[in-house]
Amino acid sequence: MENFSSNIMQCVITGIMMGSVYSLIAFGFNITSGIVRVTNFSHGMFVVTGMFLTITLCTALAIDPYLALLLTLPICFIIGAVVEKVFVHPILNAPKINQFILTLALKIFLENCLLFFYGGDFRGLTTWYTSKSIIFESINVSINYSQLFAFIATALGLLGITYLLYFSRLGKQMRAVADDKEAAALLGTNVWSVYTIAFGLAALLAALSGAASISYMVVSPNDGNSIVIKAFIVTIFGGPGSIIGTILGGLFLGLLENIGILIVGPSMATAFALLGMIIFILARPQGLLGKKIN
Amino acid sequence: MKIQHFVLAGIAVLALIMPVFFKERIFLTIMILIYFYAYLALSWNLIGGFGGQISLGHGIFMGIGSYSVAVLFINYGITPWIGMFIGAILSAASAYLIGFITFSFKIQGIFFVVVTLALTQICQEVVKQIKFLGASEGLTLPISMGWRNFQFSEKTEYYYIILFLLIAVIFISYYIKKSMLGYNLQAIRENEDTAAASGVDLKKNKNLIFVLSAILTSIGATFYMQFTFFVDPESTVNFNLNIYLVLCAVIGGLGTIMGPVLGATFYVLITELLRFMPIESQKAAAITRIIFALIMMYTMIYNPKGIVGSKIFKKIYKKYD
Numbered sequence: 001m002e003n004f005s006s007n008i009m010q011c012v013i014t015g016i017m018m019g020s021v022y023s024l025i026a027f028g029f030n031i032t033s034g035i036v037r038v039t040n041f042s043h044g045m046f047v048v049t050g051m052f053l054t055i056t057l058c059t060a061l062a063i064d065p066y067l068a069l070l071l072t073l074p075i076c077f078i079i080g081a082v083v084e085k086v087f088v089h090p091i092l093n094a095p096k097i098n099q100f101i102l103t104l105a106l107k108i109f110l111e112n113c114l115l116f117f118y119g120g121d122f123r124g125l126t127t128w129y130t131s132k133s134i135i136f137e138s139i140n141v142s143i144n145y146s147q148l149f150a151f152i153a154t155a156l157g158l159l160g161i162t163y164l165l166y167f168s169r170l171g172k173q174m175r176a177v178a179d180d181k182e183a184a185a186l187l188g189t190n191v192w193s194v195y196t197i198a199f200g201l202a203a204l205l206a207a208l209s210g211a212a213s214i215s216y217m218v219v220s221p222n223d224g225n226s227i228v229i230k231a232f233i234v235t236i237f238g239g240p241g242s243i244i245g246t247i248l249g250g251l252f253l254g255l256l257e258n259i260g261i262l263i264v265g266p267s268m269a270t271a272f273a274l275l276g277m278i279i280f281i282l283a284r285p286q287g288l289l290g291k292k293i294n
Numbered sequence: 295m296k297i298q299h300f301v302l303a304g305i306a307v308l309a310l311i312m313p314v315f316f317k318e319r320i321f322l323t324i325m326i327l328i329y330f331y332a333y334l335a336l337s338w339n340l341i342g343g344f345g346g347q348i349s350l351g352h353g354i355f356m357g358i359g360s361y362s363v364a365v366l367f368i369n370y371g372i373t374p375w376i377g378m379f380i381g382a383i384l385s386a387a388s389a390y391l392i393g394f395i396t397f398s399f400k401i402q403g404i405f406f407v408v409v410t411l412a413l414t415q416i417c418q419e420v421v422k423q424i425k426f427l428g429a430s431e432g433l434t435l436p437i438s439m440g441w442r443n444f445q446f447s448e449k450t451e452y453y454y455i456i457l458f459l460l461i462a463v464i465f466i467s468y469y470i471k472k473s474m475l476g477y478n479l480q481a482i483r484e485n486e487d488t489a490a491a492s493g494v495d496l497k498k499n500k501n502l503i504f505v506l507s508a509i510l511t512s513i514g515a516t517f518y519m520q521f522t523f524f525v526d527p528e529s530t531v532n533f534n535l536n537i538y539l540v541l542c543a544v545i546g547g548l549g550t551i552m553g554p555v556l557g558a559t560f561y562v563l564i565t566e567l568l569r570f571m572p573i574e575s576q577k578a579a580a581i582t583r584i585i586f587a588l589i590m591m592y593t594m595i596y597n598p599k600g601i602v603g604s605k606i607f608k609k610i611y612k613k614y615d
Contacts, residue, residue, distance in 0.1 A: 039404045090595040096403065097346055098594050101544055104348075105590035108537060108583055116580040225415060225533060232408045267423065271416045274409075278395060281405070 010141050011258040017143075017151040019254020021209050023247045024154040025227065026234035027161060028205035030246055033235075035178045035198040038088055038099050042107035043206060044227030045114075050076050050207030051219045052114055055125050064127060065211045066153065072207050080203025084196045092195070107224055114221035122218040130215050150212035157208045161201070162243060174198060226270065233277045239287025248288055309457055313450045322449040328562045329456040330518060335542035335554035336463045337510035342540065343549035344467075344476060345503045346483035347403055350536050351392060351410025354417050355385040355508045357531035359515025364433040364525050365426070367443070374444040378516040382509045389508035393501035414533045421527040432526025435519070444520045452521050459517065460555075463510055467551045470503075479503060483549070541586055545593050547602030556601050561586070 025047055032040040050072055057068040087106055091099050129145035136142070165171035176184035177194045185191050210219075230253060238249025253273060260272030280287065313322060334352075341349050362384055363377035392413065396406045422430050439445045446452060470476045478499045481489035490496055519525050529535075542561050547553025568582045597604050 041407075087591055087595070094594070094598060097348065097548075098598050100348060100404065100407065101540065102591055102594040104537065104540065105587045105594065109587035109591070112580040112583040112587065116577055116584070119576065225411060229408060229412045229415070232404075267419055268416075270412075271419070274412050274416060278409070282395070282398070 007140075007262060009139055011262055012255060013141055013143060014147065015255035015258040016251055017147045017254070018257070019251035020151045020154040020158070021213050021250075022230055022234050022253050023250025024157050024205055024209045026231040026238070026246050026250055027158060027243075028202035028209075029228070029231035030235060030240070031161075031174075031198050031202045031205070034241060035174050036084070036088065036092075036195045038092070039096075039103065040106075040199075040202070041100065041103035041228055042083075042110055042224070043202065043231055044224035044229075045107050045110035046076065046080065046203045046206035047210045047227050048114065048219055048221060048224050049079065049110060050203075050210030051214045051217075052118060052123070052221070053207070054211040054214050055123050055219075058125055058127075065125060065215055066149070069208065069211055072211055073204050076207035077200040077204040080206075081196045081200035083203070084199035088199065089192065089195070107228075111221050111224050118221060120220055120222065122220045124218040125214045127215045144216060146215040150216065153212040154209060157205060158247060161205060164201075165243070170194075170197065229270075230273075233273055235287070236277050236280055237287055239289045242287070242289040245287055245289035252288070306461070313453050319449060322453050324562065324566055326449060326453055326456055326521070327566075328559050329453075329460045330514065330521075331539070331542060331558035331562055332555040333456065333460045333463055334511060334514050335539050335546070335558045336460075336467055336551070337507050337514060338536070338539040339543045339549065339551075339554045340467065340470065340510070341500075341504045341507040343543055343553070344470065344479045344483070345500055345507075346479070346549075347500060347504070348407045348540065349410050349504070349507070350407055350533055350540075351414050352507075352511050352536045352539060353414040353531045353533050354388060354410075355511040356515040356518075356535065357417060357421065357525075357527070358385045358388060359512030360519040360525040360530050361421070361427055361433070363516045363519055364428075364435060367435060368433060373442055374516060374520055375442075378444075378513055381512045381516055385508040385512035386505045389505045390501060393497075393504045397497045397500045397504075411533060414531065414536070418527045418531040418533075421531055428526065430527065432524060432528075432530075435523040437523070444516075445523075452517075456517055456521075459514065464551060464555075466506075466510070470506075471551070475499060475502060538586075541590055544590060545600055547600030550600070550602045553600050553602045560601070 025043075028046070029040065029043045032038055032043065053072050053075060054065045054068055057063070057071055058065055061068070083106065087102060088099075091102050127146065129149065132145040133142040134145070134148070163171075165175060173184065173189045173194055174197070176187070176189060177191055181191050184194075234246060234249040234253050236249070237252045238245030238247070256273050256276050257269045260269035264272055309325075312325065316322065338349065338352055341347055359378070359381040362381035363374045366372040366377040366380065367374055392410065396409050421427050427433065435445070437445065439447055441451075478489070478494045481492065481494050482496060482499060486496060515530070538561060542557035543554040544557070545560060546555065546557025564585070565582060568578060571578055593600060601607055
């Protein structure tokens with residue numbers, strides 16, 4: 001019982017580190033749902049694809065996942081852009097239900113492509129920092145290096161994309177399209193290009209999240225569902241349309257999950273998080289910082 | 295009587311007398327699978343097509359329908375016919391609860407989808423943990439043939455039962471479509487806000503069709519359990535099976551009655567055909583699903599009304615009008 005408070009400390013620290021990864025995943029998800037206005041059910045598969053790509057590159061070239069980012073990021077950006085041009089673009093004016101079924105089918109497509117090449121087993125990647133941790137004896141907390149690096153990488157990613165959205169011309173265009181695409185078009189923005197770039201960016205952020213977390217996780221092509229569910233939960237917690245909300249929502253999910261592991265055990269942690277989401281939906285549907293649901 | 299009615303009647307008669315002439319197991323099995331998937335696809339279509347809400351939670355109802363029957367029969371010897379009834383009630387209650395939470399607020403339809411998906415995943419995990427439900431190995435029915443136990447050594451009885459169920463769900467779909475419920479649902483599907491403004495109670499209608507869909511799915515799951523004698527979390531409380539129901543309904547024509555039937559026929563035939571391909575089974579399964587996913591995407595982009603809405607189908611239909 002005397003370790004209880006230090007375990008909470010451990011929960012909080014791990015929760016924040018993993019929460020950052022969730023924030024980045026959810027950020028990519030929100031880019032597609034906010035700018036392109038398509039709920040991309042296959043976003044989880046973008047993350048998984050990034051992870052598998054990282055595994056393949058790192059195993060083949062014997063390099064570190066972060067170094068491999070030089071390759072994984074552009075490749076995944078291209079994958080996202082191609083997906084948008086080929087599959088999403090034609091159904092932009094279709095009823096929401098059709099769009100949704102399409103992204104569902106896209107998820108199956110990507111999942112089974114990965115299953116074909118990699119099989120259904122769990123894969124992982126061991127790096128020099130996978131099992132190393134900093135241990136703080138006094139407060140009984142250990143910080144795993146790979147999680148720490150993942151936290152730093154995803155935090156940088158979040159900063160980077162926020163900078164892009166608010167301080168660059170492209171970012172202004174993307175935000176304009178998100179607000180009012182007709183007005184943006186009238187002012188000279190190529191909306192179709194913005195959509196393609198948005199999807200590319202979403203895939204890129206997903207790949208970054210994947211590459212950062214693969215060193216401490218195992219992944220199988222079937223994991224797409226749980227990832228997109230988490231992205232969705234973060235959006236519910238943080239509220240749609242708010243960047244800070246997404247970041248806070250991700251951290252909150254990380255915390256909730258780790259507390260869940262402490263209370264009900266690892267297998268039920270997702271159920272715990274889902275319960276949290278349901279409570280949020282019933283009590284505060286606009287999330288922590290979202291705009292009022294109209 | 296229009297030509298179409300004669301054709302339908304003819305098909306029905308053919309279906310009824312088929313087992314007399316074609317006794318090979320493989321043939322009957324394929325027909326049973328087609329009827330079963332058509333039945334499930336039509337049950338899903340009630341909430342997915344009529345209601346316009348993509349449910350990914352039907353794995354839960356499949357699980358309830360299968361497990362309640364299995365547990366009651368294995369542990370207490372209660373006949374599956376009663377087990378089926380109990381399963382249906384439990385599924386109805388679950389559906390009502392899920393609907394109550396997700397249809398409560400004016401939140402985008404995506405919420406329903408994600409919650410049902412998440413619940414299916416969680417249920418699968420939970421079942422894996424519970425020894426009473428067989429954990430990961432699942433439950434197997436002890437063999438005890440006869441009508442009382444809903445077990446038959448020949449495929450013939452199963453054939454007629456599932457055919458009966460399929461015809462029943464076709465009639466149910468037809469009558470719902472023509473009823474006030476169907477009318478309300480169509481309004482909801484087209485534009486929720488307008489429907490609500492016109493006085494349609496969104497929550498009540500959506501919940502009603504969802505509960506109906508759950509009950510039918512549960513009954514179908516009971517049938518399948520009795521047909522395969524086996525249930526386990528991986529294959530039954532499975533989100534993927536749900537996806538194939540979506541596929542059948544969508545490719546055939548979402549919201550129509552002929553659509554899911556055609557889609558299911560297509561799905562079963564292609565799956566069985568590809569089973570004979572000389573490729574390693576896991577890869578073959580992946581290829582099958584890739585093909586289906588591509589067909590689904592093609593359907594959504596170029597042919598959103600499915601086979602039923604396609605020009606070829608309309609031409610054939612017009613020829614006999």
